[in-house]
Amino acid sequence: MSKMHVKMTVNGKPVEGLAEPRTLLIHFLREDLNLTGPHIGCDTSHCGACTVDLDGKSVKSCTVFVAQANGAEVTTIEGIANPDGTLHALQEAFREHHGLQCGFCTPGMITRAHRLLQENPNPTEAEIRMGISGNLCRCTGYQNIVKSITAAAEQLASMKEAAE
Amino acid sequence: MKPARFEYVAAKTVAEAIDARSSFDDTVILAGGQSLIPMLNYRVAQPDAVIDINRVPGLDTISVDNGAVRVGALVRHRQLELSAEAFAAHPLLREALDNVAHIPIRNRGTICGSIAHADAAAEMPAVLVCLDGFVTAQGSGGERNVPASDLFLFHMTTTLDSDEIITSATFPALPKGSGYAFEELTRRHGDYAVAGICAVITPGPDGNCASASLSACGIAEKPVRLSAVEAALVGTNLSDDAVSAAAALVDDMVTNEDDGAGGRYRRQVARTLITRAVAKACQRAAQGRA
Numbered sequence: 001m002s003k004m005h006v007k008m009t010v011n012g013k014p015v016e017g018l019a020e021p022r023t024l025l026i027h028f029l030r031e032d033l034n035l036t037g038p039h040i041g042c043d044t045s046h047c048g049a050c051t052v053d054l055d056g057k058s059v060k061s062c063t064v065f066v067a068q069a070n071g072a073e074v075t076t077i078e079g080i081a082n083p084d085g086t087l088h089a090l091q092e093a094f095r096e097h098h099g100l101q102c103g104f105c106t107p108g109m110i111t112r113a114h115r116l117l118q119e120n121p122n123p124t125e126a127e128i129r130m131g132i133s134g135n136l137c138r139c140t141g142y143q144n145i146v147k148s149i150t151a152a153a154e155q156l157a158s159m160k161e162a163a164e
Numbered sequence: 165m166k167p168a169r170f171e172y173v174a175a176k177t178v179a180e181a182i183d184a185r186s187s188f189d190d191t192v193i194l195a196g197g198q199s200l201i202p203m204l205n206y207r208v209a210q211p212d213a214v215i216d217i218n219r220v221p222g223l224d225t226i227s228v229d230n231g232a233v234r235v236g237a238l239v240r241h242r243q244l245e246l247s248a249e250a251f252a253a254h255p256l257l258r259e260a261l262d263n264v265a266h267i268p269i270r271n272r273g274t275i276c277g278s279i280a281h282a283d284a285a286a287e288m289p290a291v292l293v294c295l296d297g298f299v300t301a302q303g304s305g306g307e308r309n310v311p312a313s314d315l316f317l318f319h320m321t322t323t324l325d326s327d328e329i330i331t332s333a334t335f336p337a338l339p340k341g342s343g344y345a346f347e348e349l350t351r352r353h354g355d356y357a358v359a360g361i362c363a364v365i366t367p368g369p370d371g372n373c374a375s376a377s378l379s380a381c382g383i384a385e386k387p388v389r390l391s392a393v394e395a396a397l398v399g400t401n402l403s404d405d406a407v408s409a410a411a412a413l414v415d416d417m418v419t420n421e422d423d424g425a426g427g428r429y430r431r432q433v434a435r436t437l438i439t440r441a442v443a444k445a446c447q448r449a450a451q452g453r454a
């Protein structure tokens with residue numbers, strides 16, 4: 001099986017590699033780029049553990065072939081923290097509000113919430129729940145995840161206000 | 165590696181994709197991939213070639229013409245859902261799309277892909293059936309329009325030829341003075357429906373039902389038109405009793421009996437959804453007139 005040459009920007013850095021066409025984006029990220037933040041939960045698009053940003057939209061990287069991401073911009077959980085290495089407001093809020101227990105869903109949950117807050121910086125609780133409905137968590141019962149995202153939205157809004 | 169090996173063809177034109185379909189025994193078209201890639205991952209599908217049409221220009225347009233909405237093969241669910249122009253012309257589409265999976269899936273999945281995949285429980289095929297819509301398909305024999313009533317054969321099977329590609333789907337305009345509704349029941353939001361009902365009701369000047377168009381997903385081996393229910397509704401005053409009596413006629417159409425929702429339960433769900441959808445459609449028709 002011939003491999004194809006793929007190039008993309010991942011977390012702001014240009015990357016390239018050789019991959020079989022049947023390689024899923026999640027496998028390329030984890031196995032070729034060693035970005036093991038996005039997790040493999042179900043391989044069938046149900047669980048959302050593999051959620052990444054692809055050209056500014058949340059997608060499940062287990063249902064995208066790496067060939068389809070050729071030339072794209074990808075953001076994974078590894079690209080969410082602030083440039084100085086401190087935690088992003090969402091990561092901080094998940095820590096503060098106990099938004100995770102086992103942590104398996106957390107990278108997908110935060111990556112999804114990160115995009116949600118860019119699309120809707122001031123979401124209602126219902127909008128948060130609908131926005132993360134493609135991400136499953138088997139530990140928390142979601143309550144603390146919703147609380148974390150709400151807190152992060154408030155924090156980001158006050159940071160924005162302070163900057164203006 | 166999850167999927168079995170396949171040849172990957174990145175088509176640059178529809179003609180190239182059609183050629184590729186004829187060059188291999190067993191091919192699949194990759195648009196959004198939100199049903200196809202899980203099937204490949206499970207190796208339920210093991211095609212010789214995957215023909216990716218994502219880089220074919222011109223397939224990602226939504227066009228609105230006198231209330232009808234035509235979506236190209238690469239229009240994502242989310243793109244149509246957020247299109248203000250499509251919503252203004254045809255609000256039923258957004259209401260149905262809101263039930264399709266969840267946002268990350270809708271960001272990738274395409275309307276035409278869902279129609280081509282023809283899952284019996286999927287929403288958009290049922291909407292196409294309710295509206296008497298059609299798809300435009302291209303193959304080695306040229307281009308043709310296939311009405312929804314001739315398209316769906318069985319669960320995950322259409323009547324299209326193996327070298328044909330759906331290039332667009334057309335959802336005809338809602339009739340003047342009509343009201344619409346899409347109602348479904350799922351075990352988890354975004355999951356395939358136990359049953360879903362699409363309804364378009366047009367009351368006459370006397371308030372009686374002048375025309376009714378209803379379809380269902382999830383209840384049979386394909387999306388189905390509920391002709392008996394429609395016939396029973398037309399001419400009635402759309403009272404609760406009249407709608408309940410008509411809704412009961414769905415029973416004979418319910419043939420899907422999976423473990424999670426046996427026939428008796430599913431028939432009850434379908435009846436209830438019909439009464440809800442018709443009530444909502446009537447309410448909207450009344451608001452439209454006011």
